[in-house]
Amino acid sequence: MNAAVQALRARWAALAPREKAMVAAAVAVVAFALVWVLAIGPALATLRGAEEQRRALDLQVQHMANLQAQAQSLQSQPKLGRDEAVRQLELSVRQRLGTTARVLISGDRVTVTLAGTQADALAQWLAQARATARSLPAEAHLTRNAGGTWEGNIVLALPRP
Numbered sequence: 001m002n003a004a005v006q007a008l009r010a011r012w013a014a015l016a017p018r019e020k021a022m023v024a025a026a027v028a029v030v031a032f033a034l035v036w037v038l039a040i041g042p043a044l045a046t047l048r049g050a051e052e053q054r055r056a057l058d059l060q061v062q063h064m065a066n067l068q069a070q071a072q073s074l075q076s077q078p079k080l081g082r083d084e085a086v087r088q089l090e091l092s093v094r095q096r097l098g099t100t101a102r103v104l105i106s107g108d109r110v111t112v113t114l115a116g117t118q119a120d121a122l123a124q125w126l127a128q129a130r131a132t133a134r135s136l137p138a139e140a141h142l143t144r145n146a147g148g149t150w151e152g153n154i155v156l157a158l159p160r161p
Helices: 002-014 017-076 082-100 119-132
Strands: 101-106 109-118 136-144 149-157
Touching: 082 101, 082 109, 082 119, 109 119, 119 149
Parallel strands: none
Antiparallel strands: 101 109, 109 149, 136 149
16 A cells, blocks of 8 residues: 555656646546535535425425314314214215215114215215214225216214214
8 A cells, every 4th residue: 555655656746747737637626526416416406405395394284283173173072972973974964965875874884875976065075974973984985977976885984982
């Protein structure tokens, strides 16, 4: 190793001043490129993407806060008995889905059979079923018709007392 360093020093001493300047310039360019590639470039890329990432994280925080408020709202509501939950669920089916749905109650499960139900009515009914009857879908077997309506079955789990 020592011999290699000695050989480089001897070679450097033998170079003309112009050659020394060109070698020094080449070493400076390579050093600058390495610093740019390893330190400055990634930092600039992170800085450029930081605002977009901050906006995305703000949206996630807002969504989580909305979910937390919704969960707290549901937790603060009084407990529903099975009979009241079934009554609320049947009422919501009549109000939101009308004649496009049938309800079949079996134990702690409620099967709602859909035939030609509009998507917006289905979405509103699911939200109402969750809020008033505190029932969540356990299974769903739905198909979309050519006219944009839905048919199939949704199985809801009734809340436990």
